[in-house]
Amino acid sequence: MDPIAQDFNNEQIDLASLPKYESVAFSSVSSKYLIKMNIQTGIFMLVLFIALGVFWFFQLDPLQSGLIFSIILIAFVFRFWNNYKLLQTLGYSIREKDIIYRRGFIFNKTTVIPFNRVQHASISRGVWDKVLGISSLNVFTAGGSGSDITIPGLEPEMALKLKEAIAVKISNDES
Template sequence: MFSNSQIDIDSLPKFQDVQLQPISSKYIYILFFNLIFTYGIVLITLISIKYIFNQNFLGNYFWFAIAGILLLIGIQAIFMYLNFKTRKYGLREKDIIYSAGFITNKTTTLPFNRVQHIEISRSFLSRKLGLSTLKIYSAGESGGDISIAGLPKSVAENKYAFLIDILNERV
């Protein structure tokens, strides 16, 4: 006989009770480097066009454009810093939780039985700072993939080994 009893929602474990761990504070250097590098290319290109190819490039608005880009860098740096402070992760017996976002906070909880693939990646700057990115891919197209950037290399490797052990127990 089919049974579909109602669940007492108050008795379910709450993800808010999990003590989430922040990512490494060194990761902010990578974020700021990427910001400066990207806008640096734009600024160098504008200045090169003005002084190498055409003295009247954008006319009187050239310095307003430069000031606007510098203001945009400042605003984006502030939001980047505030967003960085919200990046946290946590492990429980049966799932992993990742939370990020200053204006719009997104919390993803991925049950281990949905984990399909795990990898660790390290960019050039990440290697220099001893950081890694742990990527956890879920089964299906639910958008539940988690990418935790800014973990110390040893922490990422420990989490990777822990998750691999759990995946191997399923097989």
């Protein structure tokens, strides 16, 4: 028998002993992010109502106009409610060996990225982010074409602190 094969050991891990990310205390994002989401939703709603007005102007059947208007209104009421519920579920946490990002309330998604996979982090700010005084932190891993985690709605100072903390963690892991 091959001597290398004799040294091979692959013990099963006790799944109950693994750390549970659900027990982590998540930090929430700024409530200004809700304002940004609602502004974006409102602008989109305005464009759709203008389009509906154009249809109405060109003599669309009043019953069809009313139906389309009702569907758009229900969709946007749901969207504003969705924005509010989404803000309540957004959360992030930095642990000793990884960063965790949680989002979604209908479909929950939690991403855990170990620092030894992180390539770099960056901060981005769009027009509404600058107006509202918030930032987004983007965390990139090897092999990805975009950021693997984007944490929106952070106060700029907190985004900078998190970016620097991640930079320190990944530089310590490399040495």
